[in-house]
Amino acid sequence: PQPVYLSDYQPPAYRVTHTELTFDLDPAATRVKARLLIERHPEADANAPLALNGEQLKLISLAIDATPLDAAAYELDDEVLRIAQVPERFVLESEVEIAPQENTALEGLYQSNGMYCTQCEAEGFRRITFYPDRPDVMATFKVTVIGDQQQEPILLANGNPIERGELEGGRHFVTWEDPHPKPCYLFALVAGNLHSVEDHFTTMSGRDVTLQIWVEKENLDKTEHAMASLKRAMEWDEQAYGREYDLDLFMIVAVNDFNMGAMENKGLNIFNSAAVLTHPQTATDAAFQNVEGIVAHEYFHNWSGNRVTCRDWFQLSLKEGFTVFRDQCFSADTNSAPVKRIQDVSFFRTAQFAEDAGPTAHPIRPDHFIEITNFYTLTIYEKGAEVVRMLRNLVGEESFRRGSDLYFERFDGQAVTIEDFVGCMAEASGEDFSQFMRWYSQAGTPDIDAHGEYDYVQGEYHLTLRQRTPATPGQPDKLPLHIPVRMGLVGTKSGQDLTLTLNGEKLGKDAVIHLRDDEQTFVFTDVAEAPVPSLLREFSAPVKLHYPYSREDLAFLLTHDSDGFNRWDAGQRLALLALDDLIAAHRNGVEKVMDSRVVDAFRALLSGPMSDKAVLAEMLALPSEAYIAEQQPIVDVDAIHAAREFVRQSLAVALRDEFLAIYEANVTEEAYAPTSEQIAQRSLKNVALSYLMSIEDEQGLALCESQFAADHNMTDVRQALTLLVHSDRDDLASPALKAFGEKWAHDPLVMDQWFTVQVSRPQPDVLERVKYLMQHPAFSLKNPNRVRALVGAFAQNRVNFHRLDGQGYQLLADVVIELNRLNPEIAARLITPLTRWQRFDETRQALMRSELERIKQQPLSSNVYEVVEKALA
Template sequence: MKNAEPKAIFLKDYQAPSFEIESTHFTFDLYEEYTLVTSILKMKQTQNQPAPLELNGQDLELMWVKVNDQILSEDQYALQDESLTIAALPDDFTLSIQTKIKPQENTALEGLYKSSDMFCTQCEAEGFRRITYFLDRPDVMSVYTVHITADKSAYPVLLSNGNLVATQDESDGRHSATWHDPHKKPCYLFALVAGDLQHIEDTFTTMSGVDVTLRIYVEPQNIDKCDYAMGALKRSMKWDEEVYGREYDLNIFNIVAVDAFNMGAMENKSLNIFNSSCVLANPKTATDATFQRIEAIVAHEYFHNWSGNRVTCRDWFQLSLKEGFTVFRDSEFSADMGSRTVKRIEDVSLLRTAQFAEDAGPMAHPILPASFIEISNFYTLTIYEKGAEVVRMIHNILGESLFRKGSDLYFERHDGQAVTTEHFVKAMEDASGKDLSQFRHWYHQAGTPELWVSDSYNESAQTYALTIKQTCRDTSETDIKKPYHIPFAIGLLDSAGKDLTLSCNSSAFNDATQVINVTQHEETFEFEGVKTAPVPSMLRGFSAPVKLNYDYQPEQLMHLMAHDSDGFNQWDAGQTLATSVILSLSQDVLAGTDLKMDENLLAVYAKWVAELSDDLAKQAQMLSLPSLAYLIEQQPQAQVHALYTARTFVKQAISDKLHNEFNEIYVACQVSGPYEPTHDAMAKRTLKNLCLQYMIQAQSKDYSAIAQTQFEMADNMTDQYTGLSALVNSNHQEKAQKALASFYEQWKEDVLVTNMWLSLQAASDYIDGVAGANALLSHPAFDIKNPNKVRAVIGAFAGQNLRHYHAQDGLGYNWLADRIIELDALNPQIASRLLGPLTKWKRIAQPNSSKMKQALEKIASRGNLSKDVYEVVSKSLAD
């Protein structure tokens, strides 16, 4: 590479800060051409030996520096590209700094920037250094007072963290607002918003009787899209009190919706800033999936008030301390709000498809990484989703009561502190009395463990033996993988499908599901009193994030699908059977032999479509085929087009065989009356619309008129968008193009709906490959500076349209490389996150593998790569 290699930062080099900031006072003078930021910091040294003060800063114009009201001359400090260093400071002092910044030119969307006509901030992880010179690290916590001035007509709303303590009209049409946050926080939780906004307002009374004002601020055209998020916020507050005993701690809680935002949302203390796509919804403009996503994200950011804000990270290596724990909390909340089985299926599907792929690729890292070059690259599924699974395993090992006792101790012991993952695990140990020493390997070892399971049944002794061997691939952080502590939930079914009462290694258990603790490289567990050879139901509820290798026979899988009391494993048995069939057919595709549909799989689908079940959301999951992305992960050298052909054949065969039954369910699941985002109504629509997706694939009957009618007559976006999607992803392209034009004309003024329209086309099998993707890039609705639009087109094409992205001519890879190079100059975070599809080059069969590598090399050959892109590309090519 032409770049000078950026330096890695190592956890082992962590040192406590030499200074603390007792109080922070900011003045932000907002103007159209620039912003002046004036800080007054009351500081003191924390070490016995005096040390120079090195402050972080990036893209700042320094106006002046004062120590105890004395302006420093240029020879009294050292100014470099990303730092300001001051030597010879007293033990206690006041540091004042003024900087000039240009938010309107900040395309990286970190620090203070403008989204449309609104000023807003994003400071996690290291964005605050783009605002002013500061100790931009999470273990420096301070009490903040923020004074904001701006033109009143353009920016009538001025917001920051904490409580509003003063407002005033200034001269020349300007006004000011002063906010004070009494809770100490690191600068990554700082927030500021200024704009012409409207809000809705509600109240929540906490369990101790305090009334909290709740407000959601949006641009005026979106004021009718806030009600659902407000309800989700109140449900979250109530749940956190009931389940964790956590009460909100201020008198006001604000949410602001922002169109240009790198992330989903940000948990800034008392002023959550949300990507507009994660908070705005009404029935006409948002699908059921959007409503569910909003509820989960609102809950996630609110739960951070304790698991992230009141107790925060000591350093960024500890990121999963707050994110993993909070993802577990929001997952449990969503499970309580809807179907627990379906929520578990959704979470595990994401984990197996995307996080396991991350574990198998060049960016594999432990949830407590030992080093990084750019921290933004570690906002990964490993940190979030695998981190949540690690917390879930502690919950599985301790049980609900002891886990709650441990979380109470953690919050009480570390309130107001910046701590590490070790503090969390230690609190769980101390509260429960259980030894988690071996469990800690989950924090320090990368990769997905694999379990190799064999079994035997002794008819005369009536015993059933299960031998479990665990392995994990080599990864860079350690030469020798120590055995994991794996909670392995198991049940045994008899020939009638009933759960057996388990007795393992002479210890009797009353429950049909037993969690056995796998702690050795290989060990055997013996179950006594088993009168007939059982069918094992393993890893119930997906009790650990591992790959399971066991030689299930088709009849065993069908037995589990018919009888397993664990809803997740019932679904998983069907997925295992379908995956096996598709993988086998893909080999027939490569061999050029005729494809023949598996009768067992057809029988399974016929059973699940025969009548409506008690859990319609679960029934929809049972009838869904494994995704192409998941299937790709099941082959060490994936033949993408063979898998695509095989999966398409299976879906076609099911559609042709069962289209009448799908139509009957489609009719039975029509929802009458006004749209409601309730669990039952959503479940009906989910199953109905899945049936439509099958029906329109049928060759023996034309169902396109039904899809077209649903699209034209729908009174809600879920049904309208699904009708459109069914047409777009079918052979009925003339109708599809007319529907796409009609949809755009109807919704072209709504940014979020237009993004859905872009994404649907970018992900469609029927798009004209790279040429079609380029047409979307040139459409007036696309803007490469807006992350949501980038994700809608570039992310959807490379991440979801696997047929065209993996075209054997390599054009898809080259196209993505060009987009990443272009984006790296504008927004390195987004550019880096789009690299994922290229990093999997070693997992894809030739000739595609070499062409993917060539695309990475094309990016690597460019000069001036950001740290974000450099780290991912260099690791991908070195892997």
């Protein structure tokens, strides 16, 4: 497979202005008729051939302006249909046949539980009909779907329904019209035996929009939260961005087999059932919050992605980074803002930093790719969002809003670039973003080494910041970035933020300083007392900040920093310092000793004023093994696990009574609601329970068992089940697992949780259990959710996946090889943990590489090929 390069971009020689499609549905032989109104670009060569993408299509007929084309008039290979001579303006008609029931890749038109659905982003439309499958070709669509009245009573497509009727042989049809020009990646069709819940939203200009969520009948009671989230998102986008919905109907459909979380097709969002269905008995608080965020994300795409779309797939972060930023702000406004930031950053620093440091590292705007589906990454999405957040922080909220208004107005109905977006921000604010643009082209996470000195005599504080971005594949040398560092100086006597005076200018108590050079020293004057610097507040830039904080400094910031995020981060850093010592002790076979400062800090947290329970729950959670691993030069999975368990157990022993008290104070009999208050209470209660269970405290065990038995809501049940299964009390865990598995055998999304709980336990029997569960009737390699819940979760189980005998790696490679044939997109994603081989000891490196080599020996899809090739380069 050959890469495509951004530098080769050419505007399309022909554009489609209007698209009419007719689908005659059949599992083995669906007929698709296309009638395309096509025009040559005014600047294109009059002899330019027409090239249409098409894959796995059986061509039945082809005509231009009603004249059939004979075989000599076109060339057809596995990927492209090329017609040498076409008029300046013409109608192209084609008919093709496709087989949805054989489509296990879940791209294009496929069947899921007997229902038809589509996934066209990024390049799935070419598996439906011959078309210029690129986002800069935008057309209005009229779509007729014909299906069986019994099997497919519901026939959906984008836009508004304009006609419906019955046909011979028990068939019927519905015709849909979408007046908004769109690229074909936003096309959608759904047909099946679906049921809907309906609601309404009145837009800011007073229009009534009908909202429908379509699901299988048994899931009708799991749609309430998604609907409420949708309405909140619609209102929020009007207030925060002035964006109003533009059709009379907005539909969401839940499907069981789906590669992504969801898809923003115009007017017809298709969702992975896991990203839309919730019920207190089946979904955890985290799932409720995830659904809220994803519903909002897809809805927000209606403007950031659909009305204004991407010129080419290299610009993917234009819509994804911006839309993730929008959904993050929405969730922060709707829930606890500091907790949202803590959770997002915690995930980002673990997973995106790892991606940015590995062999698949790429810029937010890559300059080449083989398979675009490999680029739906944390870098494009999450780092892209961090860059938009930096822009907002650099220009301020008002200018940012002016910039986004300008962007949506100026480029409505167009396919544009990242420069167009940043250009609007520059125009609205008067700022110069030329250096800032390097964030889009340079991969890798910048390291910032910070050093501070207080001059008592002069009353000055000198802060030196040095930046360096490590080499990444294809980018050996990096240029300095424009990095906004939000900061404060916390006085060690007063415990208060000091006023910041820089170059004679009073900046207030919290300010953004701009690091642009490799190294810069900032001299703060009129600093009346020795401070501890609080740097990178709210994680103001996606960088690794290194400052030689002492444990006393961190304990001080933990209680005095006015920035909630940095208070949490000080706790994480303090725990990491203790963990470092313990990891070293474990490796050296020396007795482990718990740092009393960490115990004291936790005691202070537990006994201090408890204003924000949600933040407290985050502060009590230790850094994950994956995050600890990120900080180590060579990852020693066993030492990390042992050290973290030691800290957990030491804290539990020292603070048992406090954890018990926290647990008891946060038990509630209230009916479940996914409110911030209740979620905070449950988080706090469950983090306390996890400490108690780490020492298998008798009272903790009893609480855990009764929490499981009470069956109050899935958050509590799942936490209790996890703690039992992850303990050494198999006598308690086995009956609980059995009861849970029997109770929920009919619900695949709950069975996914049952799989995950089992395969993430630290005990060494897990590999056998994974193999056993892969034979379970509820498991199927064809379903991406099942694969992620079982095999994906196992690969996150650090001590077991990284077994020294290599069997964990072997199992993953076996699954990748099999999935490569069924679903290349999911297979390629599944390889990720193996691509991180450089981070491990030599033995594991060799084992991981040999599995990558074994995969490479197979006949591979371009998706898997690209990842393996990079991983071994």
